[in-house]
Each structure stands twice: as C-alpha cells, then as structure tokens.
Amino acid sequence: MSEVLKEAVISARALTKDYDGMQAVKGIDFDVVKAECFGFLGPNGAGKTTTLNMVQGYSPLTSGALTVFGYDIIKDPRRIKARIGVVPQENNLDPDLTVLENLRIYARYFDIPKKEAVERAMHLLEFMSLTDKKDERITKLSGGMKRRLMVARALINDPELIILDEPTTGLDPQARHLIWQRLRGLRKEGRTMLLTTHYMEEAAQLCDRLMIMDGGRILAEGSPASLVERYAKGEVVEFRIPDSGPDEVLGCLAGLAFEYEVSGDTMFIFADDGEALLKKASCFLAGGFIHRRATLEDVFLKLTGRELRE
C-alpha cells in the first residue's frame, strides 16, 4: 500500500447506490486523505448527497467497498460514527430545546459526560459566535444562526472527519463568510473535511481537492487551480450574440487560438492568450462584453453542461 493510501481517511472503491430502481451512484472511486478538505461539486441530482449519506453510515451501499478510518462502514458503523461530525443539507436542530440544550443532549449520543458536554458546548458556542444565544429557543434563531449551531453541534464529539452537505446554501454573505472562516480554522487544526457544494466560490475558498460529479459519475478530480488549468482556458470574454448570429464573430476571430461555447443568447470565448483575445475585441465590442479570468464555474459548466437541472 502506498504512503498516501495509508493516510486515507475515506477510501471508496466501485461504490454504487440504487434508489427506487435508479442508480444514483454508478461505481465511483475516491480517497480522502488526512487533514485535507475534499469537495464534491455537481448539479442537483449528481449523486453528491447520496455519496455523503453512505460515508456517514446513514444509508447502506448497494455494492463496492467503503472504509472510513480504515474500518468497514458496513461492519463497524458505530466506531466510525463516533469520530465524525455531520452537517446535513437540511437543519435538524431540536425545536423543543434551547441552543445549549441542543448541544448538551447531542453530546449524550456520543457518551460524553454531562459536565464535559457543557464545557464543550460553551466553547463551541463561543467559537461559532453564539454565546449570547445559548438560552434561546431554536425557533427564535435566524437562518445563519441555525446553520452555525448545526456546525457547532457537529463538533461536539471533537470529530476527526467533518462532513458538510451544502454548508452555506441560502445564507447571506456575512453568515457565509463567518462559516468559511471557521471551517478553515478547523482544517488548520488537522481535521479532515468532506463537503458538497454547488457554489464555486465555496469550493475555491475551502477545498484542497475537488471532484466534479454528474449523473452518479466522477467527471474530473483535482485541485481547484489544476481543474481550471486543465479544463478552461486562461481568459474568457462573454457577450450577447449579435442579431446576425455567432458565425460572423467566429469568422472575425480567425487567427486566434480559442475555444467557444454558445448558451442561449450568450457566447463565451476562451483563450490562453488574453492579450491576443482583447486585440480581437472589435469582433464583439458592439454589444458590450465582459472580460475575466476563467474560473471553476467555467470548468463546472463545461463538464456538466448548461441545461437546467431539476
């Protein structure tokens, strides 16, 4: 076994999952190593959440092999679950209880003694900037506070692996940035993180390595920067397609090394050489254009297509 594999916190081989006669995950392989943040990126229905559910022992695998901390998820789920913290896509805080009670009672599921549970809970509330809300009922919290409390709750057992399913979906930018800061802090402490997102910015902010998924398969894997380098050219211009159609623009660009994409009323031109691209600006200047560096979003859309997902 190689050095990297020895350090693998999660190791999946030929992992599949069938749901109601449909295959949601179609035989994927991946390894997550210690202290890295690994992201699943993909449109709705890509199989991200299904994969997470298998890793956290919530839903059984249909076939393949999955080990976490070297233990088989089928044979040793309790041992694994004791060492992971989970933030699911939907908040499931206990509305009958206060903020502090939510943490204290959750600690009990991990056999943490009461005194220690309260100490840890107070520390985590401080960490997630919720100390002054400790006696508040859950229904009184804002969306951002609830999400922060979900993260705090996931940390109550001091987990080595944190699994987050769309940690900041639906939050305002302030709340999102606070959660990102905290998650980066946790990774610095040497915790391993596995997350799903469809925010490219989130993936770029947090993840060391990404896996782009669609239709239950892995389309690409690598660091955010390497994916941009591999799948999208360095610079992009995007503009509305003139009434005369895209052909005229393409003819005008002759002599430039580029790739292009047409989506609805918008055209994207990708080129490694940004300066050469701008020299051709007259070709699409008429309607106004946006010139920017290629991002993860370009990679994502290129790999998963632009059609709408339900």
Next chain:
Amino acid sequence: MKGIFKTPRVGRRAIKVWQRNRDAWFKFYKASLVGNLGEPLLFLVAFGLGLSKFIGNVDGMPYINFIAPGLVVASVMNASSFECTFGSFTRMSSQKTYDAIMVTPVNIEEVAAGDILWGASKGFISAMIILPVLVAFGLMDSPWLIVSPLLFLLEGLMFAAMALIVTSFTPSYDYYAYYFSLVVSPMFFFSGIFFPLSAMPAWVAKAAWFFPLTHAVNVARALSSGNVSASILWDILWMLVFTFAASWVAVNSIKRRLVK
C-alpha cells in the same frame, strides 16, 4: 417487508433517546399532566355517577368501582398511543430528530426502541397520576394495587409498540384518524371497561379476546378489586407475547422506512 423478521440491533443507547424525549417533555409537562387527569375523571363522573343510580352492583361491586380500573388502563392506552403516533411522527418527519440521531453512534433501531420506551413512560405517568386520585376517592383499596405499576409499564410498551408500527407506515398525520377511530376507540368500548364481556353476545366476547386492552382491563380489575385468580396469568402472558412481537416489528419497520 424485507427485514421485518431480522433481529434488531438494540443496545443500551436506546436510553439516550428516551432521555432526549424526557428532557423535551419536562419543558411543558405541567400542561400535559392536567390533560391526563381530565378525561378519565370526566368519564368517571359522567358514567360512574350518572349510571350508578340505575345500575346498582356489577360483578359484586358498585358500578363506579367497576369502571374505575378500566379507565386507568384506558388512559395508559391513550397516552402511549398518542405519544408514538403524533409524537413519534413529528420527531421522525417534520422535526427530523430521528435523522439527527442516526448519524451518531445511536442507530435507528435504538431510536425506535427509545421512542417505544418513552411512549410506555407517558402511559405509565398518566396512570400514576390518576390512580392515587381514584384510591383517595375510595374507588379501589386492594393491596394488590402495589404491583399495578408493572401492569401499566407492560401495557404502555404494548400500545407504544403498536402505535409505532402505524407510524412506520403512515404517510401523514391524517391517517392516524383511522387508527384511533377503527382500533383505539372500539377497544375503549368493547374491552370490558364499561360492561362485563360476559353480558355481551358471545361473539363480542370472543372478538374482545383479540383486543390488547381487554387483557389489561382484566388484570387491572383483578388488582383493584382484590379478586386475583390464576386466569390473569394468561392475560399477562398474552400481553408479554404481543408486546414482544409488536416491538420487534415496530423497530424493524421504522428502520425499513428510514434507511434508504
């Protein structure tokens, strides 16, 4: 129905689920205590006092004394059934409390078992509030009452498990109306609480043997009147077997519903 006969993996962690429910209940238990007392006393006053004048003695005791033990076990049935229908369904679906616990070292079978234990506790609490009131009114005074808490626990487990089976299948709260009107209410009226089954047509008495509540009423009446005979051992055995089977099915069926 696959997996319904599998041995459930239930361990000590079920207690943690029971503790969670207890802690949540303690936040508004006062309102629920008064509710527990209200209905049985209402029946006792309406039927007991109202009908006593016309009926006289039943099975050698005043009518109000005859119905009192049945009303106690009926309150256990109601409290445990409510807890593991509406209460459990809320925790399972809208609150997603089950989901939150399932990703900890507590497994789904223990979540279901903890809910059955809690449902039984609610029935137990309900009976233990009413019983002293009835004793204070002089409606029961047998020394056998000392062991009645064991009956309430067993009966609570029985109805909690039954209710949780219903919860494992119900698509929404609306379907509980069927369970309560087609199962719980008929039991309330035809399990020998208000009239001796011997006074009913033979087929009713035979059908009543299949009602879990009938056996609880038999035992409760024996304990409260002091007319304890070996026949209640059969009632207890009936309840033990039924409770074991129902709990087994309930735990596996909740798992079947939630583990996808």
